[in-house]
Amino acid sequence: MKDFFSLSKRVDPKIKYISSIKGVQSIPLILEVKHSIDSSIKRKLLRIGFKTKYEINFINHICGNLPIRNLDSLKALVEISRIYYDDKASLMGKTFASADGHNSNFMMKSQLLNGKGISIGFIDTGIHPRADFMKPRRRILSFKDFVNGKKDAYDDSGHGTSSAATASIPAGETGIVCAKAFNMINYGYYSDILASMDWMVEIKDKYNIKIVVLNFGVSLNSGNHDILSIAAEALWQKGLLVISCAGNLGPEKSTITSPGHNGKLLTIGSFDTDGAKFSISPWSSKGPVAPNLDKPDIVMPGFIPSESFMGTAASASLAAGFAALVYEKKKDISPDDVKSLLKLCTTSLGELKHAQGKGYMNIKKIEEL
Template identity: 25%
Template sequence: MFRTHTKIKRFSLMVMGIGLLSLTLFNAKPGHVAAEAFIVQGSDLVSARAAVLSAGGKVTHELGIIHAVGAELTVAQQEDLRALKSVRLYTNRSVQTAKKKKKDKPSDSDGGEAFGNTSHVTLIAAEKLHAEGITGLGVTLAVLDSGLADSAQIKRGTDGQLRILSQYNAITDEELSVWSAPNDDYGHGTHVQSISLNSEPSSDTGYYRGVAPNARLVAVKAFDENGQGSYADVIRGIDWLLNNKDAYDIRVLNLSFSAPPQSYYWDDPLNQAVMAAWQAGIVVVASAGNTGPDPMTIGVPGNLPYVITVGAMSDNYTPDNPADDKLASFSSAGPTVEGFIKPDLVAPGGHVVALMDDSGLIAQEHPEFHEEKGMYFVMSGTSQSAAVVSGVAALMLQADPGLSPDDVKCRLMASARGARNEDGSPRYSILQQGSGLVDAYGAVNSDITGCANRGLDIASDLSGEEHYAGLVRRDEEGNYYLQEVEGASMLWADSMLWADSMLWADSMVVGDSMLWADSMLWADSMLWADSMLWADSMLWADSMLWADSMLWADSMLWADSMLWADGVSWADSMTEAVSTNVWVPQE
């Protein structure tokens, strides 16, 4: 899986070695040596497994999708494996879905929320498609999250027929019956699934509460009752999905979590699994993360250039008045460390109303956002935004089953509506809003192709032959801009992507009227999804030396704390818990 390219010699030892991702130090019994959790990657699954067993370690996961195994290893066993040239070690990092940062005090707008609200459907014009019979029928959506609740609105379509095809518990490595007992004790997975495919009409509006109310569902549980999981569990879940892709005709995968990047996008094992899913023909939708508003806060796997990365916007509690819509202040922003523009677009992610049982941990910690009957819950985050776009992807694939993942991404971005001021100027940077607010009706009726992932070769990327960089650069004063490309008319070429005029303190002021207009992707005929080949090395230092030869030095420096040299190795210092899609106040 990892063949080094002559242009990337400095990465060869890392690529041919072993990688690890660390989560937990297992408490050893008296007389036993403590073991840690790792991911061990080889040239194939068999060689990785053999290496672990020969060192005396215990294999815990088979991760064929990335030619690796999960393993428990003592310090001595780790040293033995690190001495090999045929495997690579990653510490088995922990990941979490939305978690509680602190007890939020409800604001005036938090209370009195209309639990019949379906604005996440109407803001993107999905109800128009429902009226035309486009409801996601026949399209399978996989959701990898905290499990499945006992909810008829999720388990059955609008006709009352069962539409759950399968359940898989990646934590226990167990495929479950569609009639199995509910296993979402956290609530996050249920909320996400409900946004994408709730089949119940709202008693207030009459519109379906889900974006794709007739899509089929495959539910994968990789997060426990506390919203915590591990890289190994998440990768095993994606591996299972890929192995069962054809059996259940899985077309869309929703990943509503994000972890801070600790390597280049191609060197992260979780990203490698996600890339394999995209390459296999699955449309992958990932949340941007809830750690905004600062630039360069996009998480894993949303930092992958291939996938559809979604940020969050809010209707400001006035769904019928777009003039005061705003970007959510928590929504993570680009660029990625490799210079790619992210997020790709935004979707409703403020005070979204969806199913969540009152017995779940999130509902118990935030009872003020739960309705009295214990069914619907109000929650904000890019997790919710990603679920909206996953539903839209299902609608698109019902209307045109022949679309590739790149086609779906292209049409979503080309049809999105950019946030603009009354004079037509951008309300937010494209590093904050991407191409704009998703438009389900426009995406389904689009016939555009060839505008996404231009210049990228995912097979070469996965094999290690080539890796890629985006077009965003930063000048000596810390302003972000797009590099000129010969023969291309570049949007924002004469102005900054992120300068003083686009600080959140200014752009978040609600007062001046705002409108959702043409996609930011097509303005000034600039296709900013283009990329370039990652050369021998990359230098993104303060001097910003960008010669025609594209010399990139040993490391890539964007900010004082963002430096990864050739020696990045997922070492023991990276064993802290990874906070993904943290709980944020309602917006």
């Protein structure tokens, strides 16, 4: 109980800073509920003016806004284990005008597998219902907008559409499920991200979602004790293979972003190739995360000419397509088994482990599983 009452452990340090800013009347928070989200804790939160935005059932958290003047009253509630600031994350992909000298079509497509029967979940900027997602069959199986509340699928940035299209290069028959948690300038609140994850858990069996792609990152120095990392690992425990980009903060070491720094997840960095030479992309974040934990796990091409898409988000999306091929071939296996198989199906670039992990995924080795 001593740790529970230590404010340094319970309360996100950023909350103190935000609450000290003159003129700030309320603060967006994410609350970890100690046991369950029941009527008792809801009443107590209501009494101190907390306005609930989401209940995140798969991890027992509540998101909402609290008047600054009642922050001490919130801290006094023993039912609340941790209090996080509802911060923003940014996506790790961007468009480019030219891909001169780069050929990311290197060993991308299988002649035997296409991901049929498997669905991939994207938490991104949305998805545009373009022709290749709709014909010859509709591959966009479900869409939910946590930013603007629109019903029909759309993408006001293009990042989510590029992510799904990149995953479709090796896995052109996969189903696509998309939660819009990021706005048109590629930023998203943690609360919308968590609500998107909760929705993925709710519908995963209905649409046979096997993989969730997290193409965002936050620079942190908190090990695995941040809310994005905790939630991403909880997704994994629900039976979903969680693929996270490593981040675009290279070339320095120890720059892996959250949630990709979580040892449980499959973390993807980027490499460049012209088909003959290979090198780690200069922007690709590198490990180690800890003395005994190297990241990324695997690297994939970071330039996708057909989508004018680059960054570790492009690499992670491509990795998701490869993972769908493993699920197609091996059917009902666990995320841990898929991660192990994908790491076995790699070819080394000859780079250091904290830069390349096991190397790049080799589609021929996946076909031979």
